[in-house]
Amino acid sequence: MTMKSVLLGAAAGLAAIGAAQAADLPMTKGEAVEYVKVCSAFGPGFFYIPGSDTCLKIGGEVRAKYYGFGGTGYSRNDNRSAFDTQARIWFDARTQTDWGLLRSYFQINADSNKLTNRGGGDKRQVFSIDKAFIQFGGLTAGYAHSFFGFYDNEYGDTLEGNYYNESSTVNLLAYTAQFGGGFSATLSIEDGRDHRVDTTGFLGGRAVNQGGQQVPDVVGQLRYDQSWGALAVQAAGHQFRSADPVDANGIIIPGSTHKNGYGYAVGATGLIKIPAIDGWFVVEGQYANGALEYLGANNTFLARADYFTSDVGRIKRGKGWSITGELSGAITPQLQATLVGSYIDLSYDRAGAPLGSDAALKEFTVSGNLVYTIVKGLKVGAEVGYTYGKLDHSFWTDDKGRDHKNYNNWLAGMRITRTF
Incomplete structure (x- = not known):
């Protein structure tokens, strides 16, 4: 017997033993591999979360901003230039149920240096929740844009320029009913603390502090949407309350008089689409009495309070009106x-x-x-803006002793945006 025959016999024997042992083992299948599948029900970018019928879209944006300011110059604390980089990321999860669409949306923003032309307001590495809400059928619950108007939420296409109308994201609980033919109605209960006016500005030298909330704001809107555009009317009720006065040590001063009051706001919005230039014209106006946040008062150069208490202890409401218009279209x-x-x-x-x-x-x-648009997802923009304001009394005195009631400010800059 040759060596070759011995080796072949040994190999055959091992193969036979292996086959006999394998016959005694249970038969099993390989683990199923779940692949990410595209979800086309809600538009591009959605995919099915493996093992579920929920579609998820993850998106993000990076904005690099470079701006220069001019104009007022009443303080050396004013920035004459400001850089800011903002990163945004959002998650949009949707599930179609027997009771309607179930959706949750979450967006967080991070600013490297919050853009402002006021030196004292600079903040570095600011993280903030932009939106966080749940929708189920007509219900909206969570941190979402106020239902008073729709210009700021759906348009508001300045790069960094200012405008005056309802522009707040607030905590709310709302229901929207669809009536067909483009008609809808929304009733929203919104946190009144999110609708207070920042009182860090001037009110004739008086500070105005509000107390704790008793009654939330109530916002209602009627809306009509068509292929040519949209119309809406809205109204809101708002409570304001005076705070307990405190001494220098933060101790409440006894015997103080407390004041409660209620304000309101009404407004209307109109949108006309312009297909010839792939654009639109939209205008939104509002009137408020004791509810100035709905006018966009927080966006003014000198923020004003909803009310003040007069020398004889009477509440005097702030009132006024505002309007914003936007025209946009494609040149190429x-x-x-x-x-x-x-x-x-x-x-x-x-x-x-x-x-x-x-x-x-x-x-x-x-x-x-x-x-x-340089390529898909990458844009570069340039903007010029101008603001002019006037008070009925002096708000600052220059180094020559001159009182000033007017102020103005120029804004010029650019923004590079990458969306993915």
Whole structure:
């Protein structure tokens, strides 16, 4: 017997033993591999979460901003230039159920240096929740844009320029009913603390502090949407309350008088689409009495309070109106042009007002920008804006002792945006 025969016999024997042992083992199948599947029910970018019938879209954006300011120059604390980089990421999860669409949306923003032309307001590495809400059928619950108006939520196409209208994301609980034919109605209960006016500005030298909330804001909107555009009317009720006065040690001063009051706001929005330039014209206006946040008062150069208490202890509501208009269209398929103009007029009752006047504020702003799409997902834009304001009393005195009631500010800059 040759060595070759011995080796072949040994190999055959091992193979036979292996086959006999394998015959005694149970038969099993390989683990199923779940692949990510595209979900086309809700548009591009959605995919099925493995093992579920929920579709998820993950998106993000990086904005690099470079701006220069000019104009007022009443303080050395004013920035004459400001850089900011903002990162955004969002998650949109949707499931079609027997009771309607179930959706949850979450977006977080991070700013490397919050863009502002006021030196004292700079903040570095600011993280903030932009939106966080749940929708089920007509129900919306969570942190979402107020249902008062729709311009800021759906348009508001300035790069960094200002305008005056409802622009707040608030905690709310809302229901929207669809009636067919483009008609819908929304009733929204919104956190009144999110609708308070920042009182860090001037009110004739008086500070106005609000107390704790008792009653939330109630917002209602009727809306009509068609292929040519949309119309809406809205209204809101808002409570304001005076806070307990405290001494220098933070101790409540006994025997103080407390004041409660209610304000309201009404508004209307109109949108006309312009297919010839792949654009639109939209205008939104509102009037408020004791609810100035709905006018966009927090966006003014000098923020004003919803109310003040006069020398004789009477509450005097702030009131006024504002309007914003936007015209936007494509110059070429890659180049979009947008022009935004806005005006706000605020005043207080004359009797008992600070400085014996109406403590009135009028402010106008206009912004124009061009945005060019370099490649899909990458845009570069340039913008110029101007703001002019006027008070009925002096708000600062220059180094030559001159009182100033007027102020103005120029804004010019650019933004590079990558969306994915």
